[in-house]
Amino acid sequence: MDQSNETHLATDGGNDTQSAISVIQDLNHRALVLIEELETFRQHLRHIRQEGSVEVAHFRSTVQSEVGMLERLLKKPDNASTTHIARSSNLPFLETVWATAKKSKKVTALQKRIYYNSKSKSLSQAMHHVGLVSKVKNSSDRKNAAVTVDAITNDGLTWIKVSLVTNTRLLFDLAKQGWQSEGSEDEDADVVFGDDDGSDVPIVKNAKDLCQAAQSYRAKTRIPAVHLILPRVQPGETDEIDAILDDCRAAGAVVFCGEDLQSTPSLQEALPTMAPDPFSLFSDTLNIDCTILLALVSEFSHAKVSKEPWFHKSLQRQVEIEGNENLLPALLYPAMGEHKLVCTKEAAKRMREIVDTIGTPSETARTAIMMGDDESKSQQGLIEEMQHWSAYEVPGYWQLPIRVVDENEGGCLSNLPEESNSVSTNMTAINRSVFLYGWGTGNTTITSNRTVVKQLESDLEKYEDLDETVWPSIWLCPTARSLVGKEKRGVKKEERKEGAWPLPDPLRREEQRRNGLDVLSSREGHEVEDLRPNGYPCNEVLEAKKAARRLVENGSAVPGEEEG
Structure with a gap:
């Protein structure tokens, strides 16, 4: 399981099975709320005529798949397998991505796959590819080098990566790669990583890949800024955790931990900022x-x-x-x-x-x-x-x-x-x-x-x-x-x-007017008020036709003038 999507299932201790079912029901409800908010966002985009300018289809599809998985899970028997699958739900990660988007300005894409060494691959909205010589040794890897950006905001100027990794998981990753804390009892001891200086720790590798990819794009001539959102990481607890965060910053990322994050606004408050008209x-x-x-x-x-x-x-x-x-x-x-x-x-x-x-x-x-x-x-x-x-x-x-x-x-x-x-x-x-x-x-x-x-x-x-x-x-x-x-x-x-x-006769003019009403009613979804229920008066039509005739003759008159 990808550490960025790591979740934890709270249990009540005594009855794990009942607790699992309760959590699955809660997850399913939250997933449906997320789907509903995404639909509201889509309607907002349609209303402001920006539906084709914001890429959310893949993210929405991912959420819908999660809903399907949870609904199937509710129908399964209560056993250890059900509990395990519930623990692996991707919903908390998806919720965090969406919450991050609601705090952002001018969202242009959610969960966008970016190929940064191939101009033939699809580019993100509002971004311009400038090319990059990758450090990857294998030529095939260079051509297909790609990163997934969880949210592209600020008209392409900000790339956001969300990870639900915890302090414990980061320490586990360090132990897996091998590290020492020389003189661990000394508060001022230096943290020493393995041969790659911590670059193989997944969160650091993600930060480096994102920052490298950002170098190959420009949004209005500027290199996108990479933001790393770590809501479950608490800095200052151990030198090892702080060293990992420093490595992410050294790669070029701006790091936001749990204590740095702002509260999430309601969707109605967020919409004008997420996608302004x-x-x-x-x-x-x-x-x-x-x-x-x-x-x-x-x-x-x-x-x-x-x-x-x-x-x-x-x-x-x-x-x-x-x-x-x-x-x-x-x-x-x-x-x-x-x-x-x-x-x-x-x-x-x-x-x-x-x-x-x-x-x-x-x-x-x-x-x-x-x-x-x-x-x-x-x-x-x-x-x-x-x-x-x-x-x-x-x-x-x-x-x-x-x-x-x-x-x-x-x-x-x-x-x-x-x-x-x-x-x-x-x-x-x-x-x-x-x-x-x-x-x-x-x-x-x-x-x-x-x-x-x-x-x-x-x-x-x-x-x-x-x-x-x-x-x-x-x-x-x-x-x-x-x-x-x-x-x-x-x-x-x-x-x-x-x-x-030049100007319709009474019948054509009335047909034209009613056609306009039909089109407007169809688009609005309800009957549009007819401001001329009795049609056009004949004297008005004749007067307008006279004006049109004068225009043809000398081009100097406008509709509605009386003949001298």
């Missing part, structure tokens, strides 16, 4: 990239668009994605919340150029509303107008209009770290204005430009030991939306199918 980390003002500006006015985001024969594959894919999850109510509206919104002049200019070139009348109208072309309109007035052009509810808290700013507003570029010079060298003028403005102001940049974000991160990863404050705050939207665009020439009339429309 990315939106809660946003700055007060959000910097909106051109890609998001386009998504906020796209026909794909606001209306039911059917696939057209002239759509290229990316547009067809966007129709499919939007059919499964509506971008605005599911992601962008919650992300923006009540934050003030800004964009650089360059981003606004490029967005308008695209809308003017390929935008539909509805996309043009939404652009005028979102950017506040009519300065006389209030925020609430803009929300109401935007609602005329959307199949989904436009939240009243959306801070329209988006304010256009200079990329060096307030001299913000002077706040940039020196690393930004090399990182921005290959960016286009638009991307440079967007990302450097957000970086210099400390504002969170909202973008779906994965290529630029990944290149920026890759360029920063080339540096060593960067401070956390150097990194820009960026939220990468997992999906993008383009404008619908205009039909390609040469498409025969009979090939055309119903697709995007």
Whole structure:
């Protein structure tokens, strides 16, 4: 049995069999509680859209296997074998790993197997492999060198190893390897280990292996710190135990013994720290990239668009994605919340150029509303107008209009770290204005430009030991939306199918509205309140169609205006 999982079964002395059954029942109950907490954690991850960013499946599977073993054990006859198996339960170790995770920040993985000499092996979340020449002599061992990290936390910056080894077990391991305490009656005597200076003691070997593996990874340019959690070890009792702990520290590990450990918070208290909602980390003002500006006015985001024969594959894919999850109510509206919104002049200019070139009348109208072309309109007035052009509810808290700013507003570029010079060298003028403005102001940049974000991160990863404050705050939207665009020439009339429309007629508009309600109800798990139970008034639809016609003619009007 692995010493890190060592457990002890308390008995009542007289009736060992009854005591064993009682403990098995207790273990089974605790295992079910652990499963329940893991499920709550999974639901929390799903709620904050981070389910794919935290690796807990293997740990959960291990706990479920333990539950199965305990339930089978309860059905077995009371005998010495039952007692022995109960004594070997892995649950106390699993509980300690979970308790450690609940005390930690930004958990990214539990019980992760890390291969530190092979780039082909899977890497842990948020970590970058830099390669390592192993000291292992056998080439096969070098290639497959691996360690198991019980918890990876702090966005990959902390690796935690848990061991339930006791002082007694450590002394037993020492005796097994061979050691002497010269002049053992002398309190100041030096502890002398065998030929390997204690490196063959399992806990020391684990510490050395973990620290060696950590050297081959970087989390935001920094080497992960190795933490060794030893809740059952009491330092200061014997020189031999203290010498082992010193060897672990000499290897590079930070050691926490029983007396050093903090109390475990409740799961509800721990969740926001274990896995914080990315939106809660946003700055007060959000910097909106051109890609998001386009998504906020796209026909794909606001209306039911059917696939057209002239759509290229990316547009067809966007129709499919939007059919499964509506971008605005599911992601962008919650992300923006009540934050003030800004964009650089360059981003606004490029967005308008695209809308003017390929935008539909509805996309043009939404652009005028979102950017506040009519300065006389209030925020609430803009929300109401935007609602005329959307199949989904436009939240009243959306801070329209988006304010256009200079990329060096307030001299913000002077706040940039020196690393930004090399990182921005290959960016286009638009991307440079967007990302450097957000970086210099400390504002969170909202973008779906994965290529630029990944290149920026890759360029920063080339540096060593960067401070956390150097990194820009960026939220990468997992999906993008383009404008619908205009039909390609040469498409025969009979090939055309119903697709995007400038503005739906009453029947189409009502169908679009009800479809949005159905999608929202399906996602929420209950019927969503219909804020327009009587549908859309015909006069409102006709008024909007007139506005759309005027937009086609001169591009100067917005929905809701009366004809002169």
